Amino acid sequence: xxxxxxxxxxxxxxxxxxxxxxxxxxxxxxxxxxxxxxxxxxxxxxxxxxxxxxxxxxxxxxxxxxxxxxxxxxxxxxxxxxxxxxxxxxxxxxxxxxxxxxxxxxxxxxxxxxxxxxxxxxxxxxxxxxxxxxxxxxxxxxxxxxxxxxxxxxxxxxxxxxxxxx
Numbered sequence: 001x002x003x004x005x006x007x008x009x010x011x012x013x014x015x016x017x018x019x020x021x022x023x024x025x026x027x028x029x030x031x032x033x034x035x036x037x038x039x040x041x042x043x044x045x046x047x048x049x050x051x052x053x054x055x056x057x058x059x060x061x062x063x064x065x066x067x068x069x070x071x072x073x074x075x076x077x078x079x080x081x082x083x084x085x086x087x088x089x090x091x092x093x094x095x096x097x098x099x100x101x102x103x104x105x106x107x108x109x110x111x112x113x114x115x116x117x118x119x120x121x122x123x124x125x126x127x128x129x130x131x132x133x134x135x136x137x138x139x140x141x142x143x144x145x146x147x148x149x150x151x152x153x154x155x156x157x158x159x160x161x162x163x164x165x166x
Contacts, residue, residue, distance in 0.1 A: 007128075007158075
């Protein structure tokens with residue numbers, strides 16, 4: 001599992017210029033670490049109930065609580081911009097597609113967790129999502145995949161294969 005996580009970290013690396021490092025990297029690292037901590041705690045608690053609750057309940061509660069948190073934080077940050085964004089939501093086809101694919105990913109994650117009886121393996125395999133992102137960026141945005149990203153992709157694939165062998 002550590003191979004997949006390490007590969008995912010390598011896939012997330014970028015060639016950084018000094019301005020980016022000074023302006024944004026510390027914020028990005030802090031937010032990524034907070035996300036890792038909160039998701040880790042979440043998976044720890046969800047792993048306790050994955051056998052007791054159906055995936056539909058877990059996914060539904062996750063979606064509802066996420067919507068409440070996001071809307072609350074958005075309203076607190078800028079109420080008028082949030083209302084305007086909600087009114088224009090129908091016109092944002094990429095945003096709608098993103099929400100739908102995120103929902104499908106969550107459903108797949110929790111169905112996989114229900115089948116396996118735990119969240120650990122599906123969570124580690126889901127960390128390979130950066131591989132898909134990198135491949136799509138290379139295909140559609142013509143993003144050059146640097147050597148560390150290539151190494152990360154190989155590690156992710158090797159790790160997923162190793163998980164499936166056991």
